[in-house]
Amino acid sequence: MALETKLELSPKGLAIITLAGELDASNAADFQTQITQAASANCKRLVLIMQDLEYMASAGLRMLAFTKQKMGASVDIYMVGTKPTVQETIEAVGFQYSVIMLETYDAAQIEQF
Amino acid sequence: MNNDNVQVPASFDSLSSIRTYVMQAASAAGLEHKRAYRLQLAVDEIATNVVTHGGGSEQPDAYIRVSHEITDECLTIVLEDNSHPFDPTQQTLASDINAPLEERPIGGLGVYLALKNVDTFTYKYANQHNRNILVMYRQTPPPETQ
Numbered sequence: 079m080a081l082e083t084k085l086e087l088s089p090k091g092l093a094i095i096t097l098a099g100e101l102d103a104s105n106a107a108d109f110q111t112q113i114t115q116a117a118s119a120n121c122k123r124l125v126l127i128m129q130d131l132e133y134m135a136s137a138g139l140r141m142l143a144f145t146k147q148k149m150g151a152s153v154d155i156y157m158v159g160t161k162p163t164v165q166e167t168i169e170a171v172g173f174q175y176s177v178i179m180l181e182t183y184d185a186a187q188i189e190q191f
Numbered sequence: 192m193n194n195d196n197v198q199v200p201a202s203f204d205s206l207s208s209i210r211t212y213v214m215q216a217a218s219a220a221g222l223e224h225k226r227a228y229r230l231q232l233a234v235d236e237i238a239t240n241v242v243t244h245g246g247g248s249e250q251p252d253a254y255i256r257v258s259h260e261i262t263d264e265c266l267t268i269v270l271e272d273n274s275h276p277f278d279p280t281q282q283t284l285a286s287d288i289n290a291p292l293e294e295r296p297i298g299g300l301g302v303y304l305a306l307k308n309v310d311t312f313t314y315k316y317a318n319q320h321n322r323n324i325l326v327m328y329r330q331t332p333p334p335e336t337q
Contacts, residue, residue, distance in 0.1 A: 079207065080207075081299055087262060100207065100210075100333075101202070102206050102207070102210075102235060102237045102239070103242070103243070104203035104206050131200060133228075133231070133232075133322050133333060134237065135206075135232065135301070136236055136239075136300040136301035136304055137239070139300050140300065146291075151291070162225075163224075163225060163228040166225075167232065167304065170303075170307060170308075171300055171303065171304070175291075176291055185220050188241070190313075191212070
């Protein structure tokens, strides 16, 4: 299964990237391209819609670290609807303390600055 | 070893088919979904490492051969490759997992996940080949790590 990614930039300063399929070393560059685009748009928050991402290798974890380094530590990363198996990988390396994990898209929390 | 094996070029494009092979073997062995996923992740990280660090990209004939064996107790996946010697168990692991994300060193996470996610991991080098051997018990072992 391939990786599908979609980037939306909202006027409020949100960048929303939807990930679907399988994220591994062969396609992490696609995700990186969108993070770079979001960073150059000076967005204040990054929201990752994760519910259709079936698999994520460490290449995906590296992209999360890349995001913090590229956009700045103050840019919050929200991960919405992450599957339990993918979440286990995030927790295995302690990344859950550096991102905000939400079960569903909570506009009140995500879109309020 | 089981004669049902697969040999693929040591390239990132092969990762998806290696994962499919592992999930089929896990299904045949009756591993529960979560443990099948962990094994898949571990194998994927080791294969990724072969491509990244083993010289796979500079060596046109580099390949990875994947085979499996199912016994009463275990599912064993063996990854064999002809890239230069690379022992994942000797790599610096991502030990500093409590550091904030922006301060993390980027390397080492894949091998860390691979070793953490299987029940036993063994590396051997013989006859100019790396052999990474990943074992999962078919029944969840009683003392679940973590």
